[in-house]
Amino acid sequence: MSGGSLTHLDETGAARMVDVSEKDVTRREAVATGNVTMRAETLEAILAGQIKKGDVFATARIAGIMAAKRTHDLIPLCHPLPVSSVKVEIEPDRNLPGLTVTATVGVDSKTGVEMEALTAASVACLTIYDMAKAVERGMVVGDIRLLAKSGGRSGDWQAGAAE
Amino acid sequence: MSGGSLTHLDETGAARMVDVSEKDVTRREAVATGNVTMRAETLEAILAGQIKKGDVFATARIAGIMAAKRTHDLIPLCHPLPVSSVKVEIEPDRNLPGLTVTATVGVDSKTGVEMEALTAASVACLTIYDMAKAVERGMVVGDIRLLAKSGGRSGDWQAGAAE
Amino acid sequence: MSGGSLTHLDETGAARMVDVSEKDVTRREAVATGNVTMRAETLEAILAGQIKKGDVFATARIAGIMAAKRTHDLIPLCHPLPVSSVKVEIEPDRNLPGLTVTATVGVDSKTGVEMEALTAASVACLTIYDMAKAVERGMVVGDIRLLAKSGGRSGDWQAGAAE
Amino acid sequence: MSGGSLTHLDETGAARMVDVSEKDVTRREAVATGNVTMRAETLEAILAGQIKKGDVFATARIAGIMAAKRTHDLIPLCHPLPVSSVKVEIEPDRNLPGLTVTATVGVDSKTGVEMEALTAASVACLTIYDMAKAVERGMVVGDIRLLAKSGGRSGDWQAGAAE
Amino acid sequence: MSGGSLTHLDETGAARMVDVSEKDVTRREAVATGNVTMRAETLEAILAGQIKKGDVFATARIAGIMAAKRTHDLIPLCHPLPVSSVKVEIEPDRNLPGLTVTATVGVDSKTGVEMEALTAASVACLTIYDMAKAVERGMVVGDIRLLAKSGGRSGDWQAGAAE
Amino acid sequence: MSGGSLTHLDETGAARMVDVSEKDVTRREAVATGNVTMRAETLEAILAGQIKKGDVFATARIAGIMAAKRTHDLIPLCHPLPVSSVKVEIEPDRNLPGLTVTATVGVDSKTGVEMEALTAASVACLTIYDMAKAVERGMVVGDIRLLAKSGGRSGDWQAGAAE
Numbered sequence: 001m002s003g004g005s006l007t008h009l010d011e012t013g014a015a016r017m018v019d020v021s022e023k024d025v026t027r028r029e030a031v032a033t034g035n036v037t038m039r040a041e042t043l044e045a046i047l048a049g050q051i052k053k054g055d056v057f058a059t060a061r062i063a064g065i066m067a068a069k070r071t072h073d074l075i076p077l078c079h080p081l082p083v084s085s086v087k088v089e090i091e092p093d094r095n096l097p098g099l100t101v102t103a104t105v106g107v108d109s110k111t112g113v114e115m116e117a118l119t120a121a122s123v124a125c126l127t128i129y130d131m132a133k134a135v136e137r138g139m140v141v142g143d144i145r146l147l148a149k150s151g152g153r154s155g156d157w158q159a160g161a162a163e
Numbered sequence: 164m165s166g167g168s169l170t171h172l173d174e175t176g177a178a179r180m181v182d183v184s185e186k187d188v189t190r191r192e193a194v195a196t197g198n199v200t201m202r203a204e205t206l207e208a209i210l211a212g213q214i215k216k217g218d219v220f221a222t223a224r225i226a227g228i229m230a231a232k233r234t235h236d237l238i239p240l241c242h243p244l245p246v247s248s249v250k251v252e253i254e255p256d257r258n259l260p261g262l263t264v265t266a267t268v269g270v271d272s273k274t275g276v277e278m279e280a281l282t283a284a285s286v287a288c289l290t291i292y293d294m295a296k297a298v299e300r301g302m303v304v305g306d307i308r309l310l311a312k313s314g315g316r317s318g319d320w321q322a323g324a325a326e
Numbered sequence: 327m328s329g330g331s332l333t334h335l336d337e338t339g340a341a342r343m344v345d346v347s348e349k350d351v352t353r354r355e356a357v358a359t360g361n362v363t364m365r366a367e368t369l370e371a372i373l374a375g376q377i378k379k380g381d382v383f384a385t386a387r388i389a390g391i392m393a394a395k396r397t398h399d400l401i402p403l404c405h406p407l408p409v410s411s412v413k414v415e416i417e418p419d420r421n422l423p424g425l426t427v428t429a430t431v432g433v434d435s436k437t438g439v440e441m442e443a444l445t446a447a448s449v450a451c452l453t454i455y456d457m458a459k460a461v462e463r464g465m466v467v468g469d470i471r472l473l474a475k476s477g478g479r480s481g482d483w484q485a486g487a488a489e
Numbered sequence: 490m491s492g493g494s495l496t497h498l499d500e501t502g503a504a505r506m507v508d509v510s511e512k513d514v515t516r517r518e519a520v521a522t523g524n525v526t527m528r529a530e531t532l533e534a535i536l537a538g539q540i541k542k543g544d545v546f547a548t549a550r551i552a553g554i555m556a557a558k559r560t561h562d563l564i565p566l567c568h569p570l571p572v573s574s575v576k577v578e579i580e581p582d583r584n585l586p587g588l589t590v591t592a593t594v595g596v597d598s599k600t601g602v603e604m605e606a607l608t609a610a611s612v613a614c615l616t617i618y619d620m621a622k623a624v625e626r627g628m629v630v631g632d633i634r635l636l637a638k639s640g641g642r643s644g645d646w647q648a649g650a651a652e
Numbered sequence: 653m654s655g656g657s658l659t660h661l662d663e664t665g666a667a668r669m670v671d672v673s674e675k676d677v678t679r680r681e682a683v684a685t686g687n688v689t690m691r692a693e694t695l696e697a698i699l700a701g702q703i704k705k706g707d708v709f710a711t712a713r714i715a716g717i718m719a720a721k722r723t724h725d726l727i728p729l730c731h732p733l734p735v736s737s738v739k740v741e742i743e744p745d746r747n748l749p750g751l752t753v754t755a756t757v758g759v760d761s762k763t764g765v766e767m768e769a770l771t772a773a774s775v776a777c778l779t780i781y782d783m784a785k786a787v788e789r790g791m792v793v794g795d796i797r798l799l800a801k802s803g804g805r806s807g808d809w810q811a812g813a814a815e
Numbered sequence: 816m817s818g819g820s821l822t823h824l825d826e827t828g829a830a831r832m833v834d835v836s837e838k839d840v841t842r843r844e845a846v847a848t849g850n851v852t853m854r855a856e857t858l859e860a861i862l863a864g865q866i867k868k869g870d871v872f873a874t875a876r877i878a879g880i881m882a883a884k885r886t887h888d889l890i891p892l893c894h895p896l897p898v899s900s901v902k903v904e905i906e907p908d909r910n911l912p913g914l915t916v917t918a919t920v921g922v923d924s925k926t927g928v929e930m931e932a933l934t935a936a937s938v939a940c941l942t943i944y945d946m947a948k949a950v951e952r953g954m955v956v957g958d959i960r961l962l963a964k965s966g967g968r969s970g971d972w973q974a975g976a977a978e
Contacts, residue, residue, distance in 0.1 A: 015217030019574035054178030085834035182737035221547035248345035341543030380504030508900035667869030706830030
């Protein structure tokens with residue numbers, strides 16, 4: 001009968017927020033990055049402050065910081081964390097061409113802030129898209145990834161090093 | 164004096180939510196995509212239902228749908244919209260290797276749902292990362308972009324067609 | 327191979343917010359109820375205003391009203407709706423003994439407000455529990471159900487009438 | 490004069506978030522339950538995966554987990570808590586007939602997670618209702634109550650034992 | 653008996669979100685203002701961009717815009733509204749000395765946006781305080797009031813004109 | 816070139832959530848106040864319970880308490896804090912004439928709760944305005960300021976004492 005097997009499937013596949021209560025409270029930090037690729041003219045329009053919606057840099061930075069604080073409200077199995085620092089940096093890259101976002105999040109907690117850093121970078125990129133989309137709808141958000149994390153039982157991690 | 168020039172800068176660069184009240188209420192739809200690139204083994208673990216946190220597909224789909232509804236709460240200058248449909252599809256792609264997310268959002272409104280579709284795709288991708296990060300921290304979220312939009316004054320738009 | 331069948335399962339079982347764009351905007355209303363069963367002494371303490379946390383009636387009513395507005399943020403596939411009225415009434419019932427909550431929600435929209443009324447009733451009941459739990463932890467929230475709905479394509483509905 | 494007596498009433502009845510700063514941070518856990526009673530055919534349709542909106546079990550579980558994290562945002566006098574684990578289990582019960590939800594929440598904190606467990610159970614039940622309401626509007630959410638709690642000054646508590 | 657009279661009191665004093673369904677959808681606008689009074693040196697430090705937390709103007713403007721969209725989530729009896737435009741302007745006033753905030757909100761809706769404009773102005777002022785409080789804790793937020801509203805059954809209104 | 820100078824501006828002016836990880840967890844408390852000035856008749860109508868929307872005192876108190884918990888979600892650079900107590904008191908003042916709000920917030924944390932107390936006072940005042948605005952649109956919210964704070968590295972502070 002289908003009910004029985006479905007229930008069994010549920011038991012093995014059921015989403016749950018894993019228990020972190022046995023982990024130690026330590027200082028943890030995570031750095032994530034992402035970018036928005038666009039036409040050279042769009043980048044120049046942003047850098048010249050010609051975007052009609054307003055200041056792209058300031059708006060994207062604040063959106064990223066606020067998103068970091070809401071990560072547990074967006075990602076279903078993330079733990080709520082009392083983040084102690086959030087920094088979102090945005091740099092133009094004429095080779096891309098586009099903007100590169102770097103988000104750094106710190107916390108003293110039982111679990112890490114990788115998702116907070118990735119969420120901050122993603123939402124800052126989406127905000128850049130929103131600000132400039134009247135100029136170019138074809139912009140692409142990409143390369144959102146963890147650069148480094150420190151603290152916690154699993155120790156430090158650097159992108160590119162063997163896992 | 165610095166105050167004067169700063170105020171002037173503010174006047175030209177100040178972020179604001181643009182007025183859409185003169186636009187028509189029409190049926191609008193947007194489709195956005197994104198993907199998570201991972202090792203082949205990580206993809207197989209996901210497809211085999213071996214991720215300890217639970218069902219990756221169901222969790223990411225629901226996270227994407229709920230994020231679409233909160234877009235205006237995340238992206239500072241987005242208008243709140245009564246979205247009338249949201250669909251988030253996730254497909255494995257062994258050539259990537261990884262998972263591809265496609266989000267489709269519909270609304271009857273004065274402004275479009277591009278940001279809602281992009282936000283749904285991004286948050287679904289971030290959720291996939293969160294579910295599987297214990298297996299592979301080096302996964303990359305990328306290629307988040309608009310595929311198509313319809314409705315509204317600016318008419319239909321397809322990625323790849325001339326803007 | 328497992329991936330194929332999982333994908334197939336996803337196609338049939340994937341959660342999605344159903345499209346309501348073809349439905350008409352009409353005046354819709356829903357009435358839901360629920361109750362909190364408690365010991366007679368607990369009810370008397372509430373009615374006498376002896377609950378240390380403060381006024382149970384006012385707090386539960388406001389919690390219910392605010393929850394109605396957040397229904398789409400709590401229930402994954404609910405559409406965001408511009409509710410036009412919310413009323414939460416709380417009556418003592420010495421036969422229960424306990425408190426009965428009735429929530430009435432109205433909207434002009436393409437879809438109904440059953441979930442808004444049920445969510446308002448549920449959160450009002452949970453708030454009553456929270457206010458009085460220092461007196462009695464064994465209180466039970468129950469009988470949360472739709473009493474009536476009006477408007478929309480499916481027409482009027484009354485609890486107890488044949489569906 | 491009415492102002493004076495009203496002010497006096499306020500002083501005694503004013504809602505406030507009680508001070509927990511003097512309580513100890515201890516490991517605390519709470520288990521709550523609830524159920525959705527429905528017709529036997531509705532239960533069979535859910536178990537057979539025939540609900541048009543998608544997977545009832547996965548959607549309700551995730552809704553319950555996310556609601557646990559928002560409890561303090563819904564229940565006016567609840568303290569914000571860094572929940573360290575949330576599990577929502579859903580089982581069919583053909584005798585009911587219907588589905589039974591059990592929510593287990595853990596935290597290391599100065600106050601308990603009874604309301605988080607009750608909120609998770611309630612929202613999971615409401616989500617089940619939402620998913621299946623096109624099949625049966627007369628379903629009833631009921632028997633939402635605390636099964637057990639542990640930790641904290643007041644010690645362990647089991648439903649059914651003398652308070 | 654106390655229960656009876658309390659219930660009676662509830663019936664007359666119970667908070668409820670009033671029904672606006674009979675009102676017309678019209679273009680409505682509201683303008684609200686507020687200010688933050690501070691020492692002349694604090695104002696100069698803000699204007700010179702010397703505040704360690706970052707750009708006061710950009711941060712406060714974005715906070716005000718985002719708060720306007722959340723008004724119904726903060727003010728218990730406010731209706732959720734699809735605001736169509738939000739503008740937050742901040743000007744230095746050396747006579748105050750301090751900063752003056754003006755928020756303008758537009759909507760096409762059955763009810764007005766006075767509370768949205770007032771909330772935007774208030775949260776922008778609070779954000780200014782937060783940014784500069786390391787320099788001066790004694791700043792005062794004041795004079796938050798409606799300047800004008802237009803649209804709706806009650807017609808136009810200007811502060812200072814007879815009500 | 817404009818990009819270079821803009822980037823430089825960003826480096827100095829970029830908003831960021833400052834790092835509090837090196838600060839000690841101590842008991843901290845903050846008291847803030849604010850008021851709503853109105854006509855004498857409006858105050859009498861409020862005190863007589865004649866406001867059509869319902870109980871002004873209870874609604875404003877609960878709105879203030881709930882807003883304190885959301886401060887970090889409203890004020891971009893505020894840290895999320897596990898507030899341990901919130902009290903909102905509202906007193907009539909016939910000399911104003913109007914209502915005076917006092918909010919007291921406590922926490923055990925690495926940073927203070929000044930913004931939480933100010934936000935609670937502001938939102939309680941805005942709620943009073945919302946409840947009574949049908950009677951008088953010209954009410955003014957003002958004098959929102961910190962009265963005192965205790966705890967933390969900077970020690971105690973009292974409004975009026977030299978900073």
